[in-house]
Amino acid sequence: MPTFTIDNKTITVDKGTTILKAALENGIKIPHFCYYEKLSIDGCCRMCLVEVEKMPKLTIACNTTVADDMVVHTHSPKVMKARAGVMEFQLINHPLDCPICDQAGECRLQEYCFEYGVPHSRFKEEKRKKKKRFSIGEHIVFDEDRCILCRRCVRFCREISKTGEVAVFSRGDRSYIDIYPGRGLNNKYSLCTTDICPVGALTSKDFRFKVRVWFLTEIESICPECSNGCNIKICVRNNNKIYRYLPRQNDKVNDTWMCDGGRLSYKNILSEDRLTQPLVKSGDKQTPVKWDEALSIIAKGFKGKDGKPDGPHIGGIASPHFTNEEGFVFQRFMRDALETNNIDFTVIKGYKDDMLIKEEKAANPRGAKDMTLSPRNGGLSISEMIRGISTGDIKILYIIGSDLMGLEEGEMILDSLGNLDFLVVQDTHVSALSRKADVVLPSATFAEKDGTFTNINGIVQRIRKAVDPPGDSLPDWKIISRLSKAMGYVMEYNSPEEIMNEIAKEIPAYKDVNYKKIENQGISVG
Amino acid sequence: MAIDIIKVKRNVNMTFWERIYIPEILRGISITSRHFFINLVGFIPAILFGKKRKIFTVYYPEEKLKYPDAYRGRPILVIGDDGVEKCVACGLCERMCPAFCISIQPAETELDKERYPETFTIDQSRCIVCGFCEEVCPKEAILMSQDIEIADYDRSKMLYQKEDLLIPEKDLRTRQAYVREAFARWNY
Numbered sequence: 001m002p003t004f005t006i007d008n009k010t011i012t013v014d015k016g017t018t019i020l021k022a023a024l025e026n027g028i029k030i031p032h033f034c035y036y037e038k039l040s041i042d043g044c045c046r047m048c049l050v051e052v053e054k055m056p057k058l059t060i061a062c063n064t065t066v067a068d069d070m071v072v073h074t075h076s077p078k079v080m081k082a083r084a085g086v087m088e089f090q091l092i093n094h095p096l097d098c099p100i101c102d103q104a105g106e107c108r109l110q111e112y113c114f115e116y117g118v119p120h121s122r123f124k125e126e127k128r129k130k131k132k133r134f135s136i137g138e139h140i141v142f143d144e145d146r147c148i149l150c151r152r153c154v155r156f157c158r159e160i161s162k163t164g165e166v167a168v169f170s171r172g173d174r175s176y177i178d179i180y181p182g183r184g185l186n187n188k189y190s191l192c193t194t195d196i197c198p199v200g201a202l203t204s205k206d207f208r209f210k211v212r213v214w215f216l217t218e219i220e221s222i223c224p225e226c227s228n229g230c231n232i233k234i235c236v237r238n239n240n241k242i243y244r245y246l247p248r249q250n251d252k253v254n255d256t257w258m259c260d261g262g263r264l265s266y267k268n269i270l271s272e273d274r275l276t277q278p279l280v281k282s283g284d285k286q287t288p289v290k291w292d293e294a295l296s297i298i299a300k301g302f303k304g305k306d307g308k309p310d311g312p313h314i315g316g317i318a319s320p321h322f323t324n325e326e327g328f329v330f331q332r333f334m335r336d337a338l339e340t341n342n343i344d345f346t347v348i349k350g351y352k353d354d355m356l357i358k359e360e361k362a363a364n365p366r367g368a369k370d371m372t373l374s375p376r377n378g379g380l381s382i383s384e385m386i387r388g389i390s391t392g393d394i395k396i397l398y399i400i401g402s403d404l405m406g407l408e409e410g411e412m413i414l415d416s417l418g419n420l421d422f423l424v425v426q427d428t429h430v431s432a433l434s435r436k437a438d439v440v441l442p443s444a445t446f447a448e449k450d451g452t453f454t455n456i457n458g459i460v461q462r463i464r465k466a467v468d469p470p471g472d473s474l475p476d477w478k479i480i481s482r483l484s485k486a487m488g489y490v491m492e493y494n495s496p497e498e499i500m501n502e503i504a505k506e507i508p509a510y511k512d513v514n515y516k517k518i519e520n521q522g523i524s525v526g
Numbered sequence: 527m528a529i530d531i532i533k534v535k536r537n538v539n540m541t542f543w544e545r546i547y548i549p550e551i552l553r554g555i556s557i558t559s560r561h562f563f564i565n566l567v568g569f570i571p572a573i574l575f576g577k578k579r580k581i582f583t584v585y586y587p588e589e590k591l592k593y594p595d596a597y598r599g600r601p602i603l604v605i606g607d608d609g610v611e612k613c614v615a616c617g618l619c620e621r622m623c624p625a626f627c628i629s630i631q632p633a634e635t636e637l638d639k640e641r642y643p644e645t646f647t648i649d650q651s652r653c654i655v656c657g658f659c660e661e662v663c664p665k666e667a668i669l670m671s672q673d674i675e676i677a678d679y680d681r682s683k684m685l686y687q688k689e690d691l692l693i694p695e696k697d698l699r700t701r702q703a704y705v706r707e708a709f710a711r712w713n714y
């Protein structure tokens with residue numbers, strides 16, 4: 001464990017740590033372009049030069065390991081002069097593109113230029129011109145002119161996505177980044193290259209020119225697309241429109257990456273077919289009604305002739321998109337208010353790989369299991385409930401989400417729903433299921449509510465409300481507790497946090513979980 | 527506590543004639559009365575003989591003054607000599623505007639400039655004609671015009687859209703030159 005001095009601070013680090021890493025961990029800023037924590041070290045940009053006493057020349061911090069008794073200066077006059085020099089070289093051929101460049105506002109080159117550069121150009125010669133914007137992959141536009149050849153994208157494709165479609169071609173000031181002939185930057189994680197590209201060379205086709213980054217607020221959340229639970233930031237403008245997701249660092253879950261599918265899934269939230277009002281079937285049509293009316297119709301529908309909940313004939317199909325809190329409230333509602341054990345859930349399966357993408361295409365199947373959303377004490381499973389419809393054992397279904405349709409027998413299920421006495425569907429979007437329902441309740445997506453998800457490895461993580469739910473739609477936990485109240489069984493909760501505190505009391509694995517401890521890195525429940 | 531009395535030196539040295547006061551009062555009254563009577567009857571020769579009036583009254587809105595180039599009227603967008611608006615929707619003016627009255631929706635174009643404002647709205651009812659947008663613009667795309675007639679009965683009409691803002695560059699040369707000179711001092 002070497003101990004060394006950096007900017008008059010004495011610190012001890014693990015053996016093999018580089019100066020740059022040690023500095024960053026201790027809050028000392030050293031500018032760098034090519035170094036990226038999750039990639040191998042390239043040492044090609046020379047921005048991270050620092051002065052080490054007794055070394056004849058300045059040395060790069062990113063590739064110099066700390067040794068005992070080293071004395072490092074990161075902001076000495078010599079270093080500052082070298083940085084200004086490196087910046088000048090970087091800018092020699094860089095276009096004056098900032099007004100049109102989509103990276104402006106989150107561009108390293110801009111930031112360092114402001115902090116360390118010289119304000120004037122001494123370059124009188126002709127600038128080298130390269131190819132401007134062209135499509136380099138399904139989701140990515142490349143501007144060769146802006147590239148500073150830090151090779152982060154090359155290393156990413158070699159080391160992380162392991163697809164290696166990008167490389168540096170040619171030599172010297174003519175070298176450029178390109179894809180190998182006949183290939184495209186089309187791996188499942190390609191958009192990560194736009195995150196790590198320090199300048200505006202690689203930009204996302206989807207995001208580019210939509211909004212300036214300085215108008216965006218970032219809200220920490222979790223990607224809802226699969227059970228891996230990648231940490232994300234939701235970028236929102238004016239608290240009402242989502243423009244993009246960015247991955248957020250969590251070394252236990254996703255390092256600093258996320259897949260393209262997850263990243264672009266924000267579009268679902270904005271989509272036109274969101275449910276925005278409670279609907280009630282009248283004749284062949286579904287007409288919008290107020291919440292109170294919809295809830296009282298359901299309360300009536302759930303009750304048998306004797307005015308009590310028709311327990312044994314009711315089935316509840318939960319959603320793997322539920323937050324833990326909602327799952328908990330749902331099972332309480334089914335078991336205590338409706339007195340039935342017929343609870344189950346299913347999850348759509350799909351593509352998986354051995355990096356991040358998991359098979360279950362929902363955020364919280366693990367949490368649903370933990371919250372006991374599967375049949376217990378003789379309750380019926382989904383297939384038994386569906387069989388029960390034809391035998392008359394199940395007359396009422398309360399379905400949340402449309403994951404049922406992902407089952408092989410989806411179509412068959414859809415047909416058999418016609419035989420029910422009463423069907424309530426609660427979902428975010430219009431679906432084949434919701435069209436069949438007697439009452440449809442509009443619910444909020446993950447970006448419109450607070451709560452927690454438990455990922456496939458048992459890490460409980462927070463989601464946070466980024467935007468308001470559209471129209472009259474509400475978070476599932478609110479809908480369920482209101483419905484419960486309408487049925488005469490009061491479950492008053494003011495916030496998901498309150499529910500989590502109750503979960504901690506009732507579910508042993510979650511006894512240490514609370515919102516404060518989860519913070520932004522999550523906690524493990526094993 | 528002793529009070530310090532400060533005697534202000536006014537740098538006015540009056541002559542004896544001025545000090546006796548009455549003549550100066552009379553002189554002042556005579557100037558005022560002269561203007562009064564000229565204004566009272568001064569239009570008559572203009573009507574009778576078609577002579578140019580001597581008095582300095584601008585009959586706005588029939589008559590208008592040309593303001594100096596430094597004058598800041600409502601901001602407008604410049605159409606370049608190539609017939610395309612110069613703005614690239616960089617969003618700096620939108621960010622800079624202290625009254626938050628600019629909203630821009632950028633979009634991509636096939637033209638070389640890559641980026642253009644799909645919509646560009648200035649809420650003229652909020653604009654305080656400070657000129658920051660003009661100063662911050664990296665493309666000389668937004669300039670302060672000489673137009674001050676923005677009053678309206680309906681606030682919604684004061685939302686100026688891109689079409690309402692566009693003015694060809696050739697009509698704006700003087701302001702452009704002024705701006706170049708004024709901001710060159712700062713050596714951005």
Ligand code: SF4
Pocket residue numbers: 094095096097098099101102103104105107108109110146199200201
């Ligand atoms: S990459 Fe950075 S410095 Fe280059 S044009 Fe874009 S914003 Fe400006």
Ligand code: SF4
Pocket residue numbers: 146147148149150151152153154177196197198199201202
């Ligand atoms: S495209 Fe971006 S990440 Fe790749 S080498 Fe160029 S600047 Fe670096």
Ligand code: SF4
Pocket residue numbers: 601622623624625626627628648652653654655656657658659660
């Ligand atoms: S003149 Fe000032 S207030 Fe008016 S649009 Fe420009 S920056 Fe905004």
Ligand code: SF4
Pocket residue numbers: 099612613614615616617618619620630659662663664665666667668
């Ligand atoms: S600062 Fe200039 S170029 Fe940028 S958006 Fe405003 S008018 Fe357009």
Ligand code: FES
Pocket residue numbers: 031032033034035042043044045046047048049060061062063
């Ligand atoms: S960060 Fe050290 S050389 Fe690039």
